Amino acid sequence: MTKTRKLFYEDVYLGMFEARVLECREEKEGYAVLLDQTAFYPEGGGQPADSGFLEEVPVTDVQEKEGEILHYTKEPFEAGSLVHGRIDWKERFDRMQQHSGEHIVSGLVHEKYGYDNVGFHMGSDVITIDFSGVVTEDQLREIETEANRYIWEDQTVEITFPGPDELVEIPYRSKKELTGEVRIVTFPGADICACCGLHVTRTGEIGMVKILSVVHFREGVRVEMIAGERVLRYLQMVSAQNHRISAALSARQEETADAVDRLQEENYRLRGQLHKMESDLFAAEAARHEGEGSVLLFKEEMEADSVRKLCDAVMKTCHGCCAVFSRNPDGSYKYAMGEENGDLRSFTKEMNTALNGRGGGKPFFVQGSVKASEEEIRRFFER
Ligand SMILES: [Zn+2]
16 A cells, blocks of 8 residues: 655645656546655545645645545546646645634533534635534624634644654544544643644744634534635625715614614615505505496506505496506506406416416406506407
């Protein structure tokens, strides 16, 4: 079995390296390249695989299988040749920030509330942590503050490989029973955890952590958080949104939520007024058509609900069939048609066929739309 030297453990800041190709295996879709040493971190411990290049060939995935680190590429490399490797450093450093931030938050929650991190996912937008017990939003706000203060202390992260006797004395967090060499990652005073992932060396590099949300999940909670540059990008986005809301509502930036509340209340009140005025208007229109027999009305750009209400009001006074057509901006019409104790089913079917329409409903009341002009609709009703 070939053993690849894991440069990523010796120097997490190594972005470029030279290596000799030990083997290149043809796979179903491309090649698996084995090197004598690599800075590419293979997927593991909740951390995705590094991406990057071997020479000019993109590395699409990196997996560790039975002690071998396989770099997946679309092009082959000659065994024995020297290759230049470079990892996507921006992506890697971002993951080191996220992962390290997660350690601190998980460690502090564990220390304060005794809950375990029972699920961890590093996504491209946010990272999620599942805790085995319920932590509230307020409690998490405190944890967040504490975690950031800890980050600014710029503590040195320690990596150790304690022997079995030493290990039993260390109160470290771990998801599973570990066998063989155990890699202990210590954030002094915040977290001790068995972990094979990559972390920053000094906590100041994390910059900041921000907890975004918490929801109940299984017996505990699922927390969404971000760290490092993602916090800056998040702040820029939120700040831009708030600027726009503030300008649109002429509200101070720290009072935009209250301004939105007031706008919603006003909107609700205006809707009430509008409904009242509309029903007065429809009642007046219904009175005008009292006893007129069948009525055909044309309107402009009414909501489907209003079309229905107008038709309902008029059909109760006209003693015949009432049809209301309202023109949409695209030239089509929505309609409502009703007749007390009537049966409009076959008429509606005929109309939909003649006027390129659709819709239906109860025998005495139908709603739908037609793609026809006012003239065509009138002609159909006058036949
Ligand atoms: Zn870790």
